[in-house]
Amino acid sequence: xxxxxxxxxxxxxxGLALFLxxxxxxxxxxxxxxxxGEPVPAFSLPDLHVPGALVSEDIFKGHVSLLNVWAxxxxxxxxxxxxxxxxxxxEAVRIIGMDYKDEDEPARRWLxxxxxxxxxxFTDQEGKLGLDLGVFGAPETYLIDSQGVIRAKxxxxxxxxxxxxxxxxxxxxxxxxPVE
Amino acid sequence: xxxQLIKAFFILNLIVASTALxxxxxxxxxxxxxxxxxxxxxxxxxxxxxxQNQNLADSDSPIAADLREQVRxxxxxxxxxEEIVAYLVHRYGDxxxxxxxxxxxxxxxxxxxxxxxxxxxxxxxxxxxTYRRPKILQGELSELEQNRLEALMSAKESGKTTSDKxxxx
Numbered sequence: 001x002x003x004x005x006x007x008x009x010x011x012x013x014x015g016l017a018l019f020l021x022x023x024x025x026x027x028x029x030x031x032x033x034x035x036x037g038e039p040v041p042a043f044s045l046p047d048l049h050v051p052g053a054l055v056s057e058d059i060f061k062g063h064v065s066l067l068n069v070w071a072x073x074x075x076x077x078x079x080x081x082x083x084x085x086x087x088x089x090x091e092a093v094r095i096i097g098m099d100y101k102d103e104d105e106p107a108r109r110w111l112x113x114x115x116x117x118x119x120x121x122f123t124d125q126e127g128k129l130g131l132d133l134g135v136f137g138a139p140e141t142y143l144i145d146s147q148g149v150i151r152a153k154x155x156x157x158x159x160x161x162x163x164x165x166x167x168x169x170x171x172x173x174x175x176x177x178p179v180e
Numbered sequence: 181x182x183x184q185l186i187k188a189f190f191i192l193n194l195i196v197a198s199t200a201l202x203x204x205x206x207x208x209x210x211x212x213x214x215x216x217x218x219x220x221x222x223x224x225x226x227x228x229x230x231x232q233n234q235n236l237a238d239s240d241s242p243i244a245a246d247l248r249e250q251v252r253x254x255x256x257x258x259x260x261x262e263e264i265v266a267y268l269v270h271r272y273g274d275x276x277x278x279x280x281x282x283x284x285x286x287x288x289x290x291x292x293x294x295x296x297x298x299x300x301x302x303x304x305x306x307x308x309x310t311y312r313r314p315k316i317l318q319g320e321l322s323e324l325e326q327n328r329l330e331a332l333m334s335a336k337e338s339g340k341t342t343s344d345k346x347x348x349x
Contacts, residue, residue, distance in 0.1 A: 028318055034269065034270055034271055034272060034273040035270075037270070101242075127246055130246075131246060131247075131250060131271065132271060133271070134229075134271035134272045134273070136229035136230045136243045137243065149218070
């Protein structure tokens with residue numbers, strides 16, 4: 001019976017090892033989003049395609065949408081772009097684009113040459129809305145329900161793998177939303 | 181010789197002090213010195229969300245510059261330090277604090293070191309006590325043991341006397 005004491009360090013080691021093992025699978029860059037469950041912050045920003053027109057948070061009311069933060073200076077956005085185009089075409093996902101800290105002319109050119117997956121694109125040149133959303137780099141994608149409440153956030157490229165999770169949540173929200 | 185040493189010492193001091201200048205270059209100081217001081221403290225304590233092992237003061241990333249600017253604006257607006265931290269936490273999560281708040285999720289973080297220290301102290305006390313305690317036999321001797329003890333004692337005594345005799349020439 002006395003020998004059981006000898007196993008205490010071993011037990012501690014096993015406990016610690018299991019704890020640390022769990023940590024190995026976690027993405028050190030993943031941050032919990034602070035804004036999940038909260039409405040999109042109020043904003044009023046210019047439309048990229050319609051001169052003089054302003055887009056506000058009301059754009060999210062009544063539809064389940066994705067808000068995609070992108071920019072022409074962002075290489076990962078170029079990687080992500082074809083997938084967004086496919087989403088808009090094949091699944092008819094409503095994607096709102098936020099051109100983040102970018103210039104209008106190159107942005108328009110980008111959409112012309114690479115295809116435009118966005119129902120509406122607005123520009124946040126100063127990063128004001130970006131700051132309110134807690135954006136810390138592009139691309140970032142938010143899933144927003146028909147009440148304009150943020151339901152999920154993904155930092156980084158949205159691809160097949162990410163869409164498996166985000167997409168099922170999207171379809172779930174879509175099913176909950178009454179058809180107008 | 182001494183003069184040279186003093187000279188070298190001063191140069192060394194200048195080099196060491198100059199590292200402070202490598203920090204981010206600011207556009208303009210805040211409107212008064214207390215604000216400037218608070219600003220310095222805040223950006224030291226807030227973490228850059230993009231470059232996760234740097235604070236806002238050290239980071240050169242655009243987002244850190246934006247957040248520094250925002251901290252400035254909020255300070256000039258007369259916001260308190262707590263309000264500014266809350267503003268950033270609301271947007272970027274608890275992650276931006278290098279000194280996390282004491283709450284449910286950070287209990288382990290705050291109190292585990294104290295707990296470990298306590299455990300270590302308990303172990304030390306127990307170990308020291310067990311080694312120091314003289315090994316006293318507990319309770320009475322059984323009849324068998326008592327007999328054996330007496331036999332040994334008498335054998336020793338008689339042995340001593342006999343050996344004394346034998347040893348003497």
